[in-house]
Amino acid sequence: MNHVSIPILLLGIGMLVVLAAGAIVLRHVGLSRQRGAFDCTLWRSAWVGGPSWQHGMMRFGPDRLRWFRAFSLRLGPEVVIRREEILDVRRELLPPQLDGEPERCLLEFSLLGERRLRAVVDRVSGAAMTSWLEAAPTGMVLGDAD
Incomplete structure (x- = not known):
C-alpha cells in the first residue's frame, strides 16, 4: 500500500463511523417521537x-410491548412482550439515587413458561404500563375473571 492511499482509507473509515452514528441518532429520534x-x-x-x-425505549402497542435497545442499528424490537403472555406485573417504587432525580419503579413481569422480565421506568411510565395492562379487552389477559 502506498502512502497516498492511506488518507483515503482513513477518510472512508471515518465516513462509515459518522454514517453509523447518524443512523443510530435518527433511529432513536424516530422511536422517541x-x-x-x-x-x-x-x-x-x-x-x-x-x-x-x-x-x-419501550413502546406500547394495542396487544404488545416492544423494547428497542438504545445504541443499536437493528430496526426491529429486541424484546416483544405480548399482552396475553403476561401473568402478573409486580411494581415497586425505587428511592431516588440523587437529589432532584425523578422517582423510578421496578416492574417485574411474570410471563408464560416461568419467564421473568425486569424493567426500570420512571413513575409516570410505570403507572401508564399498569393502566395499559388493566385496559385490556375482556379475555385478553390470562387469569381475567370476565
Whole structure:
C-alpha cells in the first residue's frame, strides 16, 4: 500500500463511523417521537459478561410491548412482550439515587413458561404500563375473571 492511499482509507473509515452514528441518532429520534414510547431499562443477558441492565425505549402497542435497545442499528424490537403472555406485573417504587432525580419503579413481569422480565421506568411510565395492562379487552389477559 502506498502512502497516498492511506488518507483515503482513513477518510472512508471515518465516513462509515459518522454514517453509523447518524443512523443510530435518527433511529432513536424516530422511536422517541412515536406515540406510546418511553425510556426503559431492562435486565437482559448479554453475549459478554453475563446479564446486565441495558437502556432503551419501550413502546406500547394495542396487544404488545416492544423494547428497542438504545445504541443499536437493528430496526426491529429486541424484546416483544405480548399482552396475553403476561401473568402478573409486580411494581415497586425505587428511592431516588440523587437529589432532584425523578422517582423510578421496578416492574417485574411474570410471563408464560416461568419467564421473568425486569424493567426500570420512571413513575409516570410505570403507572401508564399498569393502566395499559388493566385496559385490556375482556379475555385478553390470562387469569381475567370476565
